[in-house]
Amino acid sequence: MSFRTHTVTDYVEDVSPGSGALPPRAWYASSDAPSLSLNGNWRLRLSPTADAEDDSFAAPGYDAGAWARIQVPGHWGLQGHGSPIYTNHLYPFPVDPPRVPTENPTGDHLRVFELPEVWPDLAEGGAVLRFDGVESCARVWLNGTELGEFKGSRLPHEFAVGQLLKRTGNVLAVRVHQWSAGSYLEDQDQWWLPGIFRDVTLLHRPAGAALDFFVHASYDHLAGAGTLRVDSDVAGRVTVAGLGIDIATGESVTVPVEPWSAETPTLYDGELTTEGERVPLRIGFRTVELSDGLIKVNGRPVLFKGVNRHEWHPERGRALDLATMREDVLLMKRHNINAVRTSHYPPHPAFLDLCDEFGLWVIDECDLETHGFTEQGWRDNPVDDDRWTPALLDRASRMVERDKNHPSVVIWSLGNEAGTGRGLTAMARWIKGRDSSRLVHYEGDPTCRDTDMYSRMYADHAEVERIGRELDGGSLKRRRLPFVLCEFAHAMGNGPGGLADYQRLFESYGRLQGAFVWEWIDHGIAHPGLGFAYGGDFGEELHDGNFVCDGLLFPDRRPSPGLVEYKKVIEPVGIGGDAGDGTVRITNKQDFAGLSALAFSWAYEVDGEPVETGVLSVPALAAGESADVKLPPPPAGGPAGEARWTVRAVLATDTAWAPKDHVVAWGQVPVSEPRVPTVAATARPAAGDDGVITLGPGVFDARTGALTAVGDVPVSGLRLDVWRATTDNDDGAPWQPDLRYGLLWRRLGLHRMRHRLDAVETGEHTLTVRTRVAPAARELGLATVYRWTSDGERLRLTVSTVPEGDWTVPLPRLGIRLALAAADGVRWFGGGPGEAYADTRAASAVGRWQSTVDELQTPYVRPQENGARIDVRWAELGGLRIEGDPVFSLTARRWTTEQLDAATHLTDLVPADSTVWVNLDHAQHGIGSQSCGPGPLPRYRLQAEPAEFSFVFSVRPGGSA
Ligand code: GAL
Numbered sequence: 001m002s003f004r005t006h007t008v009t010d011y012v013e014d015v016s017p018g019s020g021a022l023p024p025r026a027w028y029a030s031s032d033a034p035s036l037s038l039n040g041n042w043r044l045r046l047s048p049t050a051d052a053e054d055d056s057f058a059a060p061g062y063d064a065g066a067w068a069r070i071q072v073p074g075h076w077g078l079q080g081h082g083s084p085i086y087t088n089h090l091y092p093f094p095v096d097p098p099r100v101p102t103e104n105p106t107g108d109h110l111r112v113f114e115l116p117e118v119w120p121d122l123a124e125g126g127a128v129l130r131f132d133g134v135e136s137c138a139r140v141w142l143n144g145t146e147l148g149e150f151k152g153s154r155l156p157h158e159f160a161v162g163q164l165l166k167r168t169g170n171v172l173a174v175r176v177h178q179w180s181a182g183s184y185l186e187d188q189d190q191w192w193l194p195g196i197f198r199d200v201t202l203l204h205r206p207a208g209a210a211l212d213f214f215v216h217a218s219y220d221h222l223a224g225a226g227t228l229r230v231d232s233d234v235a236g237r238v239t240v241a242g243l244g245i246d247i248a249t250g251e252s253v254t255v256p257v258e259p260w261s262a263e264t265p266t267l268y269d270g271e272l273t274t275e276g277e278r279v280p281l282r283i284g285f286r287t288v289e290l291s292d293g294l295i296k297v298n299g300r301p302v303l304f305k306g307v308n309r310h311e312w313h314p315e316r317g318r319a320l321d322l323a324t325m326r327e328d329v330l331l332m333k334r335h336n337i338n339a340v341r342t343s344h345y346p347p348h349p350a351f352l353d354l355c356d357e358f359g360l361w362v363i364d365e366c367d368l369e370t371h372g373f374t375e376q377g378w379r380d381n382p383v384d385d386d387r388w389t390p391a392l393l394d395r396a397s398r399m400v401e402r403d404k405n406h407p408s409v410v411i412w413s414l415g416n417e418a419g420t421g422r423g424l425t426a427m428a429r430w431i432k433g434r435d436s437s438r439l440v441h442y443e444g445d446p447t448c449r450d451t452d453m454y455s456r457m458y459a460d461h462a463e464v465e466r467i468g469r470e471l472d473g474g475s476l477k478r479r480r481l482p483f484v485l486c487e488f489a490h491a492m493g494n495g496p497g498g499l500a501d502y503q504r505l506f507e508s509y510g511r512l513q514g515a516f517v518w519e520w521i522d523h524g525i526a527h528p529g530l531g532f533a534y535g536g537d538f539g540e541e542l543h544d545g546n547f548v549c550d551g552l553l554f555p556d557r558r559p560s561p562g563l564v565e566y567k568k569v570i571e572p573v574g575i576g577g578d579a580g581d582g583t584v585r586i587t588n589k590q591d592f593a594g595l596s597a598l599a600f601s602w603a604y605e606v607d608g609e610p611v612e613t614g615v616l617s618v619p620a621l622a623a624g625e626s627a628d629v630k631l632p633p634p635p636a637g638g639p640a641g642e643a644r645w646t647v648r649a650v651l652a653t654d655t656a657w658a659p660k661d662h663v664v665a666w667g668q669v670p671v672s673e674p675r676v677p678t679v680a681a682t683a684r685p686a687a688g689d690d691g692v693i694t695l696g697p698g699v700f701d702a703r704t705g706a707l708t709a710v711g712d713v714p715v716s717g718l719r720l721d722v723w724r725a726t727t728d729n730d731d732g733a734p735w736q737p738d739l740r741y742g743l744l745w746r747r748l749g750l751h752r753m754r755h756r757l758d759a760v761e762t763g764e765h766t767l768t769v770r771t772r773v774a775p776a777a778r779e780l781g782l783a784t785v786y787r788w789t790s791d792g793e794r795l796r797l798t799v800s801t802v803p804e805g806d807w808t809v810p811l812p813r814l815g816i817r818l819a820l821a822a823a824d825g826v827r828w829f830g831g832g833p834g835e836a837y838a839d840t841r842a843a844s845a846v847g848r849w850q851s852t853v854d855e856l857q858t859p860y861v862r863p864q865e866n867g868a869r870i871d872v873r874w875a876e877l878g879g880l881r882i883e884g885d886p887v888f889s890l891t892a893r894r895w896t897t898e899q900l901d902a903a904t905h906l907t908d909l910v911p912a913d914s915t916v917w918v919n920l921d922h923a924q925h926g927i928g929s930q931s932c933g934p935g936p937l938p939r940y941r942l943q944a945e946p947a948e949f950s951f952v953f954s955v956r957p958g959g960s961a
Helices: 181-185 322-334 349-358 371-376 386-403 422-434 461-468 499-508 561-569 741-748 897-902
Strands: 035-037 040-049 068-072 085-087 103-113 126-131 137-142 145-151 157-160 170-177 190-192 200-205 213-220 225-232 236-240 245-248 252-256 268-274 277-283 288-291 294-297 304-308 339-341 361-365 409-413 439-441 454-457 483-488 512-517 525-527 531-533 573-576 583-588 598-606 609-615 626-630 643-651 663-670 692-695 698-701 707-710 713-721 753-762 767-775 781-790 795-804 813-820 825-832 845-852 869-877 880-893 916-924 947-955
Touching: 068 103, 126 137, 137 157, 145 157, 145 181, 181 386, 213 277, 225 236, 225 268, 236 277, 245 252, 277 349, 288 439, 294 409, 304 361, 304 483, 322 349, 339 512, 349 361, 349 386, 386 409, 386 422, 422 439, 454 461, 461 483, 461 499, 461 512, 499 512, 499 561, 573 643, 573 663, 583 643, 643 845, 663 845, 692 781, 698 781, 707 947, 713 753, 713 767, 713 916, 767 795, 795 813, 813 880, 813 947, 825 880, 916 947
Parallel strands: 304 339, 304 512, 339 361, 361 409, 409 439, 454 483, 483 512
Antiparallel strands: 035 200, 040 068, 040 103, 085 190, 103 170, 126 157, 126 200, 137 145, 137 170, 213 225, 225 252, 236 245, 236 268, 268 277, 288 294, 525 531, 573 583, 583 626, 598 609, 598 643, 643 663, 692 698, 698 707, 707 713, 713 813, 753 767, 767 781, 781 795, 795 947, 813 916, 825 845, 825 869, 869 880, 880 916, 880 947
């Protein structure tokens, strides 16, 4: 008796990569062989199981008129059929490899097509049907004939179909299963989204067409010469007009060339001509090597300023169009990013064309992750089980063969978080054998058995520094290798903090060759009721919430403050110094290029307003060089006030990725200190008979000492505030062993502090209110005194707090909050224009800024503390002018911190009325990156210590609105 019936769907659970497909080869667009895109409108029938119905639908003549319609490329789960599932590393099905659940959503896709007029005679040459990406397993028929089946979702698969084609009425049928044995190899941290999500193309293959070819284009930096050889399965000639090259395939030639690098992406247009076809080539000459323990390109060590990029679009998921890919590349270039790890699978091939063209170093990663096996101590891990090795090798070869002709690809990555095992070694060996011109990366094996670099993720600053100093130990092999942080700076919610501190390390130790922020974009799904949806919003049984929203871009590709900060931290030019000696230090931090693409300017600013501006002439500095450049003498007779130099480096001319005047780098050199507001304490508190005390413009409730107005501007709820709506980094990841302050704060009750009134005292020139601020059930608290004075026009508040009891945690924030009846426009002199915190403040420039209350909000997909502007000298909003002594951090929003804290999606944030809640903070706790990495460095913790700080309030000239 058999317990398991063999069915026609056995291939779904077969560990083999598939059958029937052609061997992998380079991806290219022919100059003359026609092709037909089969993207567009298809028919879809979704079934709950893999074998729901027979395969008769694939036969010509089948009537699919009643089926739904679906856009290909696309995911059915984003087109109203079924729904997405988000898990980080847990398999959303029982782990019993290679078996998958009986409930296996299966989409039958059907499309009828005609050949275009230009299509040659069917007897001439053949044709190939190419799928660029189908998740997770597909079985294909053309005109009723089965072509085969395949797995490997983000890899191309081609079938020879010439003999089956007809001029009209071709029926292409594709059965796509959500789950397959391949799903065990694709446990990446992202939405599970089945479908034909990349292009489907029919390619004519003329007789004598080029089949596969390998462009070898190296660069000898000593000779300034490039060597070109194109190996081709079908012999032909290779021409590069710009270099006067005309050689046979297989033949080498060496000529003087400009090399390719991410900074100077010189490409030479060439052509491969075989008897049956012409193929355009875009050749970049460059040599990648491991030498002296360093990753070198063209003889020089490189520093990766990278990001991890998943493919994502909030409506179309991983079905990206060319415009979106281009937008990603332009955004990267405009934010000084020079490297991409294609986490965790080869991207759409057109993305790599863009990287070649615009200049980005690429770590091309294989479509492989088996992270869920960590739950069982990596038992049964497919990468350590020979039965799976053919599937792994298939994946490695499909990646390498497809992408081998891209100069931007400098490193192959075996995959992500797949433990260790012989399968990985087999992949690395195969890759090295096929392509010795690139290096191999894999993070998951601390012995570095199969790799050319030591790679880690989320190591803290101290560990990175130890590695930089070569004090980290490890195997002999590892100690000789360069280091990359393939993931760091988890960009979930507000943050990441500590970027500048990492970058200082990378720039200090040669062995540290840079890092890749996790990650590029939030994978939020556009949702009518929620703004952007995340894990759990589709009723998933298992999910990881908003851990899927951890990018430098919001889902709609608006840059987050994290990206603005990263841009500043990784500037290719360092600008800084001390105005004491009248110079500014300019450092060319690039690896190859000089500064000729940039124009430098200076501005001399007083109280944030430019007084004089001019051109700064900077000597030609080669990569790595610095100079102290003389600033002009400060303008004579200008206004008095706080002065500083702002120096900018902008694009001197339009480039392919940004227009002339785009700011690439900047720095500020302070000349004088912020001016401290002074208020002579001359006014006397006066008690009215209506229960009111007045002091200058201040109106107070005599019983409680509460401020009720400044002049004619009503104010309410002014009191000490230590709470912030915890950020994802405050809350930390569940597995974090370290202190997770978000939880500790809540456990202590810092989100529900009580304010006990101890005394309201009037002195000759002061009104003093004594309080104790503390949570229920705890002995700890903050003895807090508010002392008010005035000169009759302006009202000064000095807040003193003294911690009492056993404070073992830092404070989330320390300052006051108050409510204004209404406010809209906001002007300030201080840090801006964007949000900044103690360890995310590199991009905050001191100046005059203006905004609105609504624009001050940063739309983190899961609402949390956001929008603070730091180093504020003064601010005006809601009819008030507020000056700080010392400078303060400003937040203004149309909801309370408690509402912000309770919100789970942006759509939960609805103003109740016109009230604006304002926080004036003496300080806030740092941000860090503990949603996956380390928390804030100790110096950014806001320790509970005695503190005193002041604000001066006055009615803004011009009224109360
Ligand atoms: C890493 C993993 C990424 C992502 C990240 C956290 O461990 O490689 O895919 O899960 O953590 O967002």
